[in-house]
Amino acid sequence: MNRLASRLPAMVEQYQQEILTEWVKLQLEAGTWRAGRLQESQLRDESQRFLTLLVNNIQKGVQFDTRSAQWADIRDFLAELSRSRATQGFSPSQVATFVFSLKQPIFARLRANLLDEPEVLADASWETTLLLDSMGLYTTEVYQQARESVIARQQEELIELSTPVVELWPGILALPLIGTLDSERTQVVMETLLERLVATGSSIAVIDITGVPTVDTLVAQHLLKTVSAAQLMGADCIISGIRPQIAQTIVHLGIDLSAVATKASLSDAFALALKRRGLSVISSSAARG
Amino acid sequence: MDRVPILRLGDCLLVTVQVDMHDELAMTLQDDLTNKIVATKARGVLIDISALEMVDSFIGRMLGNIAGMSRILDAQTVVVGMQPAVAITLVELGLSLPGIRTALNVDAGLALLRNVLDRSDESSHVD
Amino acid sequence: MSIEPTTLPVRSGEDVVKVRQAVRTLAMDLGFSLVDQTKVITAASELARNTLTYGGGGECRIERLNQGPKRAGVRLTFEDRGPGITNLDLALTDGYTTGNGLGLGLNGARKLSHEFDIWSQPGVGTRVTITRWK
Numbered sequence: 001m002n003r004l005a006s007r008l009p010a011m012v013e014q015y016q017q018e019i020l021t022e023w024v025k026l027q028l029e030a031g032t033w034r035a036g037r038l039q040e041s042q043l044r045d046e047s048q049r050f051l052t053l054l055v056n057n058i059q060k061g062v063q064f065d066t067r068s069a070q071w072a073d074i075r076d077f078l079a080e081l082s083r084s085r086a087t088q089g090f091s092p093s094q095v096a097t098f099v100f101s102l103k104q105p106i107f108a109r110l111r112a113n114l115l116d117e118p119e120v121l122a123d124a125s126w127e128t129t130l131l132l133d134s135m136g137l138y139t140t141e142v143y144q145q146a147r148e149s150v151i152a153r154q155q156e157e158l159i160e161l162s163t164p165v166v167e168l169w170p171g172i173l174a175l176p177l178i179g180t181l182d183s184e185r186t187q188v189v190m191e192t193l194l195e196r197l198v199a200t201g202s203s204i205a206v207i208d209i210t211g212v213p214t215v216d217t218l219v220a221q222h223l224l225k226t227v228s229a230a231q232l233m234g235a236d237c238i239i240s241g242i243r244p245q246i247a248q249t250i251v252h253l254g255i256d257l258s259a260v261a262t263k264a265s266l267s268d269a270f271a272l273a274l275k276r277r278g279l280s281v282i283s284s285s286a287a288r289g
Numbered sequence: 290m291d292r293v294p295i296l297r298l299g300d301c302l303l304v305t306v307q308v309d310m311h312d313e314l315a316m317t318l319q320d321d322l323t324n325k326i327v328a329t330k331a332r333g334v335l336i337d338i339s340a341l342e343m344v345d346s347f348i349g350r351m352l353g354n355i356a357g358m359s360r361i362l363d364a365q366t367v368v369v370g371m372q373p374a375v376a377i378t379l380v381e382l383g384l385s386l387p388g389i390r391t392a393l394n395v396d397a398g399l400a401l402l403r404n405v406l407d408r409s410d411e412s413s414h415v416d
Numbered sequence: 417m418s419i420e421p422t423t424l425p426v427r428s429g430e431d432v433v434k435v436r437q438a439v440r441t442l443a444m445d446l447g448f449s450l451v452d453q454t455k456v457i458t459a460a461s462e463l464a465r466n467t468l469t470y471g472g473g474g475e476c477r478i479e480r481l482n483q484g485p486k487r488a489g490v491r492l493t494f495e496d497r498g499p500g501i502t503n504l505d506l507a508l509t510d511g512y513t514t515g516n517g518l519g520l521g522l523n524g525a526r527k528l529s530h531e532f533d534i535w536s537q538p539g540v541g542t543r544v545t546i547t548r549w550k
Contacts (some may be wrong), residue, residue, distance in 0.1 A: 123297065160501060187377075194373030201393055229376040234391035234398070309436065311429030342440070343454050345461040346521060374454040381455060382524045 006130075007114065008106075008124045015109045020051050030101060038088070046081060046098075053077055057242075063127075064134045078135060082142040087150075092143045098102060099136040100261040124258070164191045166198040173202045173274045178211030186222035190229060197235045204276060205230060206269040210241030220255040226241065227260050238262070240269035251266035293318045295325050301333035301402060302326065302364075307340045310362045322355060325400065333402035334359050337395055339370030349384050356389050366407050367391065369398035389404045421480070428474040432464040435476050439490065440474065442480055446488040456490050458546045459528040462521045463494045463544055470545055471496025471542055481547065489530075489549040500538040508534075 012019065024047050061071050065091045078099070085095045088221065105129050114121040163185075170173045175193050179185075193205055207223065209215065215223075227237040240263040242250075250257060263269040275279060296303040302325060306382055308314070321333065322367035336352065338344065344352075356366040367390045371379075379386070390405070424435050429484045439460040443453040462478070467474045474496030481489035508523050524546070526532040529546035536542040 187451065190377055191373055194376060198373060198393060203393060203397060203399065225380045227379075227382045228385065229373070230381055232386060232391055233371045233373065234367075234374040234393045234401075292504045309433040311433050314498070343436070343461060344460050345465070346524060347465055372454075376452045377451050378458050378528065381527055383527065384456065384524070403451055413532045 006137050007120055008110070008127050011113060011124065012106060012107055013055050016051060016055055017108060019105040020048060022108070023047055023051070023102050026101050026104060027098065030097060038085075050074075050077060050081075050098075051102075058131075064131050064138075074135070075138070079142045082139040083146045087145045088133070088147040092140050095139050096136040099132055099139060106132075111268055112263060135194065149157070150213065160281055162189050163192050165193055167200060168206065168270055169204070169274065169277075169279070171200075171202045171277055172204045172206070172270070173200065174206040174208060174270075176211065176240075176266075178206045181212060181219045181222055183218075186219075190222075190226045192227060193231055194233060197230060197233060203235050204238065204241055204264065204273045205235060206238045206273060208241040208266045208269070209239060209246070210243070210266070211240075212246075215246045215249055217253050217255060220253070220257070224257070224260070231237075233236055234263070236267040240264070240266045291366075292321065295321060297325075297329055297331070298335075299392070300329075300331055300406075301335060301399065302329065302331045303335045303337065305337045305340070310341070310348055310351070312347075315348070319351070319354060319358065323358050323362065326359060326364050327343045327395065331364050332406050333399075334364050334366045335395060335402065336368045337370045337398075338368060338375075339372065339394075342376065344371070344375050344379055344384075346382070346384060349379070349386055352389055356400060365390070365396040365402060367394055367401050369393065383407070422478045424476050424478065425460065425473075426464050426467045426476050428498075432461060432468060432482070435464045435478075436461050438478055439492065442478060443490055446490065446550055450492075452548065452550065454460045455528045456492075459546055459548070460492055461481065462528075462546030463546065465477075466521045466544075467494045467496045467498075467542075470501075474498070474541070475530045486530040487549060489547055491545065493543065493545045495541065495543045497541040499532075500540055500542055501536040502538050504534060504536060 110124050230237050238261045359366045370393045393399045477493040478539045479491040530548035533545040
């Protein structure tokens, strides 16, 4: 592990107050702090807490390492700061600037005090750069992870939202599919539909593909798998909403949909489903005669 | 030794598979069930597999065997309650349980059996 | 929590059930979805039964794979000192069986896995390794 051998720890501790004042001033000028999003008092408070942690940790004489237990408190502080700023809408560079802007006040103190010892000054400057760079990069890493997890959650939510299974009639479910079907989405669609079949005790499901832009071999296979799984469970599927171009594509690709009942429109499929359930729709005026 | 319980519901038998099936248990079930079909003159067999966490080719074969044996003894078999995850896995595995009727639950299975039995009675009258 | 890797014997029908249960426990612990759990235990069941029926018994090694937070997986190795497989290509064909199964064992397990590896030598034994990622 890299040791901090220079005069850096002593300097930072000695001039802690001056460094803090200058650092906060720099940040306010640089615009990393933005009115409305972050209170000036909060920025002061965060800067103060970070510097205190830094002074405490730096005394242990060990270089920053995200995996090291010695730096755990500073790492957690930076992670929390990065995450909260990511959700507040700050850019990654604005978040990293929080750490990087600390360089200038520290360098100023080092230069003022170590002017007569150029080698010591160079060592201390290098260590400061290493220390603050790795911390700044760490905030960027956390920022990215935070954004990725937000995106992943939104994707999941989108998949769930886009697969609504609706009950058309007691015992008849419909699944209106919209958008492209890939394997991941198909798995969710399959599971959702099959679980709803069990939950509602429905023996017929209409899968409507009016909103599916293209049907290639893969999509067709996914659909057929859903139909087969439903059949194994004791339910029948009807595929509806097959547009003329899609019918042509299916035949040209040589996809065999003969094992499944297919209908052009959702209403045709619904009529077939009612018939299979032994139900029929009659006009009430005709019934009254 | 464990045994899979077989219940009588009118002229049907209900088999609820609740434990993890292994070879010996499956063999015993086939023996017990064929004996019971003959003894009770059952016309239908419902096998409830809703408690099964998976169906592999061994259990698939066992279900097929039971359906085949029952058919010879003039009883119709319906497998009910397959879990969605099990069905998805079977499709992925390429297993389609040919010749086995399925229904979502015991109620639907009984209704299906009634239907099948009524039709087979009608056709035998015509003969 | 059990300590992986674990090696379990595959010598009886009840051992097959125990292998399935151990695989399910691990898959649940790794956060596999219900469908993925079912797929991996079904593959385990097929292979364990092969080891028992054709290999005359053997053992199963269950490993937890952790390659970063997003890449967790289950690796299963089934090994026996049975007669081995003379024609691997034929054994991997759907519907082919020398026993009384549906002939889906090996190829079924392959379809349910992300990685599949088989080694067999007539007179020495057979080793099948499968991996399923989360």
